[in-house]
Amino acid sequence: MLSGQMVIYEEEHQQLTEICERLVRDALAKAIFVVDKDGQLVTATGETAGIDTTGLASLVAGSTAATGSLAQMLGEEEFPVHFHEGTSKHLHVSVIGETLILVVIFDERSSLGLVRLRVKRAYLEMAGVIENLNRKAKAGNKDLDIFGEITDDDIDSLFNDAF
Amino acid sequence: MSFINYAQREIILKIVYYGPGLCGKTTNIKFIYSGTNPDARGKLVSLETKQERTLFFDFLPLSLPAIRGFKTRLHLYSVPGQLFYSASRKLIMKGADGVVFVADSQRARKEANIISMEDLKENLQAYGYDIDKIPFVIQYNKRDLPTSMPVEELRADLNPDGRFADFEASAVAPGGPGVFETLKAVVKLILVELKKTK
Numbered sequence: 001m002l003s004g005q006m007v008i009y010e011e012e013h014q015q016l017t018e019i020c021e022r023l024v025r026d027a028l029a030k031a032i033f034v035v036d037k038d039g040q041l042v043t044a045t046g047e048t049a050g051i052d053t054t055g056l057a058s059l060v061a062g063s064t065a066a067t068g069s070l071a072q073m074l075g076e077e078e079f080p081v082h083f084h085e086g087t088s089k090h091l092h093v094s095v096i097g098e099t100l101i102l103v104v105i106f107d108e109r110s111s112l113g114l115v116r117l118r119v120k121r122a123y124l125e126m127a128g129v130i131e132n133l134n135r136k137a138k139a140g141n142k143d144l145d146i147f148g149e150i151t152d153d154d155i156d157s158l159f160n161d162a163f
Numbered sequence: 164m165s166f167i168n169y170a171q172r173e174i175i176l177k178i179v180y181y182g183p184g185l186c187g188k189t190t191n192i193k194f195i196y197s198g199t200n201p202d203a204r205g206k207l208v209s210l211e212t213k214q215e216r217t218l219f220f221d222f223l224p225l226s227l228p229a230i231r232g233f234k235t236r237l238h239l240y241s242v243p244g245q246l247f248y249s250a251s252r253k254l255i256m257k258g259a260d261g262v263v264f265v266a267d268s269q270r271a272r273k274e275a276n277i278i279s280m281e282d283l284k285e286n287l288q289a290y291g292y293d294i295d296k297i298p299f300v301i302q303y304n305k306r307d308l309p310t311s312m313p314v315e316e317l318r319a320d321l322n323p324d325g326r327f328a329d330f331e332a333s334a335v336a337p338g339g340p341g342v343f344e345t346l347k348a349v350v351k352l353i354l355v356e357l358k359k360t361k
Contacts (some may be wrong), residue, residue: 006166013170038258039222039238040166040175052206054224058238059208060220065254146167146174146231147357155354158227158235161193162203163343 006099008034013043015129015147019122020045022107027118028110030089033103034096034126035060042100043099064101083112094119097130164260173234176353177258181283182265183275184244185306188256190334192221192241194342200227202244217243220255230354237350244348253286261298261349262287266321268303268311275336277320301329304344307336328351328352329349 005034018078023048031046033053039061049138069081084091092104092115102122104115166175180188189209196207205224211217220240227235240259242252256262264283266276284294304315314331322329328348332341 006164008166008168008170010170013168038164038166038177040168040177042168043170054205054238055208055222058222058224058240062210062254065257066251067218069250069254138337146233147354148352150230150358154230155351158230158350159343159347160198160228162225162227163198 005137006038006040006043008133009136011135012129012133016126017043017045019125019129023104023118023122026121027104027106027115029104029106029115030109031105033057033060033104033105035101037061037064037095037099046105060101060103064093064095068095081116092116092119094123096123096126100126100130102126146163165260165353171234172229172232173236174230175236175238176260176350177240178261178263178349179256179259180239180241180263180265181252181256181279182244183267183272183279184246184305186244186265186267186272186276186279186335186337188206188241188244188265189217190238191304191342191345192223192239192331194334194339195239195346196223198339198343200356201265203227210287215318216245218248218344219243219251227350236340237346238348246278249282249286252282253289256286257290259297261300261353263345263349264299264301264321265302266301266303266317268305268317269308270312271309273312273316273320278315280321293328298349299327300345300349300352301327302332302341303329304334304341306331306334306341307333 016034020043029046031048033044034042035057039058041053041057067079067082080095082084082093089105089107094102096102097162106115180191182188196204203226208222210219223239238311240255282311287294301322303314305311330341330345334342
């Protein structure tokens with residue numbers, strides 16, 4: 001394996017989802033996504049129908065990584081917040097801690113100022129959840145042994161129906 | 164880095180296709196897309212220039228059956244091969260669970276293969292990874308071309324100790340021989356590695 005594992009437990013997933021549900025209402029947003037920096041979707045809330053959430057997660061992570069590299073070229077550690085303005089829909093992206101990215105999609109019902117304000121509040125709550133997750137990861141967890149008993153046959157049978 | 168989501172009961176593995184420009188990384192991904200059951204594949208994202216060269220990355224999500232109740236999802240990425248896209252190549256490598264090196268079998272691309280392999284090692288090192296310890300397979304692509312070098316010569320250049328599993332492939336030929344074999348091999352290596360670390 002190249003590096004460690006990112007693990008999201010049900011408890012933290014629930015907490016992150018609740019924070020996002022509140023943020024959708026408070027910021028009058030259309031949809032909110034939490035994505036990990038390697039491009040995996042953690043949770044999605046709001047009007048997500050019709051959005052390719054997996055593709056969105058990977059593109060947001062790629063764009064955030066590229067923005068981070070631009071920041072470093074200019075001597076900044078990171079650009080923790082970036083904003084994309086469209087004709088009717090806008091995207092507010094903020095880096096939460098070391099591992100996660102918060103994406104808020106909003107339209108004319110809201111405004112950049114309101115989204116920024118509400119995201120700042122949600123940020124602190126999310127940072128707390130991530131801290132918990134990191135603590136758990138450091139402590140290790142016996143439940144993690146998903147792979148322990150898989151056999152070669154299990155691995156082979158993975159491909160039977162897909163290709 | 165493998166991603167385990169207990170709430171969604173899913174494991175996500177990130178696999179990166181690496182190699183010199185025009186070696187067929189995108190063609191591999193497109194062939195996998197076309198050869199996969201529509202229920203098992205997501206949308207293919209391709210960030211290309213007008214000349215159909217990969218600008219940032221290609222991305223293909225695939226769903227495999229569950230292991231011990233956890234859905235297995237593969238996220239396939241390919242990096243831009245041209246030398247001057249080094250910065251974006253490095254970004255895509257971050258968090259990869261396994262790497263496929265696609266070599267171009269044509270003699271004219273001999274040096275490009277070697278440079279790309281060196282570049283890969285450097286990028287892995289930049290993230291603190293070691294090519295000897297990661298799930299890594301090599302694919303010698305374009306075996307159908309008359310200008311292709313003998314496999315022994317490619318091996319001497321890229322896999323001299325035979326440490327890595329390697330496959331002959333032709334991603335554009337009907338049936339894409341070697342393409343799925345390469346993917347299966349790297350997934351297997353990743354799962355065996357995950358099993359070992361548990």
